[in-house]
Amino acid sequence: MGDRSVQSMNVALIGAGRIGRLHARTISADAGSRLAAIADADPQAARALGEEMGVETRDVEAVLADEAIHAILIASSTNTHADLIERGTAAGKAVFCEKPVDLALARAEACATRVEATGERVMIGFNRRFDPNFQALREAYVNGEIGQGEMLMITSFDPAPPPLTYITASGGQFRDQMIHDFDIANWLWGMPKAVTAAGSCLVDPAIGEAGDTDTAIVILHYADGRLATIRNTRRASYGHDQRIELLGATGLIEVGNVTESTLIHRSAAGSRHSNPVHFFLERYMTAFDREWRAFREALLSGGPMPVTVRDGVNALLLAEAAMHSLAEQKTIAITAINAQETG
Template identity: 60%
Template structure:
């Protein structure tokens, strides 16, 4: 049984607590949070106990930690946990600073302990099926990739101010998805951003609407589109290959389609990422546990997290400069 310490007790920590306790090979040994009442509530819900982060990391009986704290703590906690001999699953991004993330990667490697970054969308059953079909050669060689990720509503402005911006906070999932599907990082990143949803987001120094074009050394192209306001929700991937196309459309709230003389209608897409990607979060945790048990490499590595953050940094620079940015330059 893998004993797990959960660092953080916010919204996403609850999702992870469900995954941890649903896997018969893992148990939730302890929960920590800087708000004790929040930690106590989550611990009680899942039959665990509250301890400090320091105590969890120092406890040799705890095998792994799941880091679901604020982004500015991720690198420090990864380093402390791996130095203490624990396996780590950490929510994205590794850090807001690319330089700090690279230092974390180097420091964590010293311990030899496995670190997995929480890019859960790789584990979405439908996106994973697209990747398998591409790798099996079902549509030939990948040529163009299009990723659409629209959130139903923007987060609070207080969160925007500390998020690192739309490219580091939101689109970073799509950068990793592009790397996952294309099997490589691009050479150039070209980004544009606007503030069309809420002027306060622009006042906070961020965009709420953004698009990025990625170009690869062999000429392949990927495009990513994000908005923080699409009341219907939208999560789609389309891959054009040399011999055909692979598409993953939206998941709808139900499969009912009504067809009448007035037209054809169906349910709207599953709106929020917590509902849309719940199966992916469970599959992500199961993959983490399996990798620990097998003693193999994590399916999403710290290097993958650094690579996606480098693309976010390049996109941020490109949007400010109005010019393409070479990934090698960041």
């Protein structure tokens, strides 16, 4: 991309599934972006979304060869991410890619190394960093409003498990669901020195039969003694429960749930209020919009990407450490995982 910045963006979307459809609307709603093409391994899915959005469909090769395309957004299946990131950057395109970079840590690391060598612009889609409430919490912490951080508690409960077909291809609860929380912890506190994980299958026996957990807790241990806990479940019947608490030397800051309504009914019998919104798209739609604008603004300004491929590798590294910890029933040092990948 020559001078490292553009004045407006022509964007090609690769992947026309559920998350691709969301991104198609996000791009089209952004005044600084133009959705120029849609590609998908399933031509019928690409055509359907293309007709809905009024956008032409092409194959990936045509997208990468088109010099008028400034950026590609990768929302295809996870097993295609690293390859498409590399092909996109090799073609001189800026790349926005949904998480994760890959399910295999070694492959993700190799991708990051290649991307960093090209100098091309790549952002990984950890949308929760762009939630305005989470950003307000981070700003308060960085500004020293509670002093030195001591404990971080992240709660991330889904209302119901995804289909088993998704579970079996997702890479597991740590690589799929909790990877968002690993990234949030890294965003707030940086990389820990060790990980302790516990998990079980309480929601659906079929998930356990597939070799996965649906209920998990992870402790992140930091070199200076700080501790972070992450709690995940695939079943919170009352809604999409997403909270962060950060305790510091002089106080606590927290972010609560986004609820279906702000109405609270109080009476002598007690109080009633609404549950959290039930679906992640409702909870994080604002974050998805802000995430895309942040990507586009980084390209317009030539500034750094807010979430890098290296950030994606680091979140995957914590997921890998958690999986080892669960399997071996012990605390795992991050250096041990690095040694396995490079040894």
